[in-house]
Amino acid sequence: MxxxxxxxxxxxxxxxxxxxxxxxxxxxxxxxxxxxxxxxxxxxxxxxxxxxxxxxxxxxxxxxxxxxxxxxxxxxxxxxxxxxxxxxxxxxxxxxxxxxxxxxxxxxxxKSYTKALINNSSEWIWTTPSKNTQNPTFRKLTGRITDPPQKNHFYFNNLKIYFSKNFSTSLIKALFKKDQQFQITINEKKELIYFRIISSPKIKNKKQKSNLVNHALA
The missing domain is CATH 2.60.40 (Immunoglobulin-like)
Incomplete structure (x- = not known):
């Protein structure tokens, strides 16, 4: 501390x-x-x-x-x-x-713009302020959703990941499809901080699809 x-x-x-x-x-x-x-x-x-x-x-x-x-x-x-x-x-x-x-x-x-450690390298990221605690450490992972998302979590490469923000069920289903490819950033509590869609879901509305590429959640 x-x-x-x-x-x-x-x-x-x-x-x-x-x-x-x-x-x-x-x-x-x-x-x-x-x-x-x-x-x-x-x-x-x-x-x-x-x-x-x-x-x-x-x-x-x-x-x-x-x-x-x-x-x-x-x-x-x-x-x-x-x-x-x-x-x-x-x-x-x-x-x-x-x-x-x-x-x-x-x-x-x-949110604060923080020099955090991500996969043991320093990167700048918007996140919850850490004014009175050590700057956070994150992990960046690339893979796919291996189990359909629930209300507060999903499985990514068979690892249980928690949402750091409350989503409606319909929004979760629209964004997180089984077998969809992502790059995600998680904190030490395995909470989702940021994600980038690598292979976009099949969405009929092309305008909506183009807006789902990058998301910061913390």
Whole structure:
């Protein structure tokens, strides 16, 4: 679990990480439910073995608050406004060198753009915010539905997968056909987070069929 301490607009908490060295951006929360002001935040991480003074750094030319990050520690920066449309964040040092950057697409309300581990590689994905917990780990699988879907689960390559969102029975039957080919992303609880249809189901309405290719569910 991350240890939390407040310094001005800086929240610091420790946790192990599997990401690259130096300070980096690990999570962005640009569009909270309700008012954005004072509720948006950026998570950064010190993946070095030394303490780093973040007042030497900027994000998009905005100074970070005074404070230091211990080795292998996270910090939440909540004094930088974030756009609700496609946006690039640049983390720079006092020599104006870019240390890290991330571009997030159009935002999803109440979701964070997270640098997660998927099949042991870091990837950015919209998911449930992990502000006070370690960034999530996911598995990406390719295969087929081996048993017709039920109300809250289906079988994929004979592995029981749970829906992370409630669907109507008719929608489930339309999207998840037995023997249909998918690429899916699941969390540690085997809950479906994202799926991509590889072989589309036979749907008479071509317009509906074209809209079923990519889906983020978390």
């Amino acid at each position: 991350k240890k939390i301490a407040l310094i001005s607009a800086l929240i610091i908490f420790a946790s192990p990480s599997a990401f690259a060295s130096n300070i980096e951006i690990t999570e962005v929360f640009p569009n909270p439910e309700g008012p954005d002001k004072n509720n948006e935040w950026i998570e950064i991480y010190n993946n070095t073995s030394i303490e780093i003074d973040i007042k030497e750094y900027k994000i998009n030319n905005k100074d970070l608050p005074n404070g230091k990050i211990s080795p292998h520690t996270y910090a939440i920066i909540d004094n930088i406004p974030l756009k609700n449309s496609k946006n690039t964040l640049l983390l720079t040092n006092n020599q104006n060198q870019t240390i890290d950057s991330v571009t997030y697409p159009n935002v999803i309300e109440s």
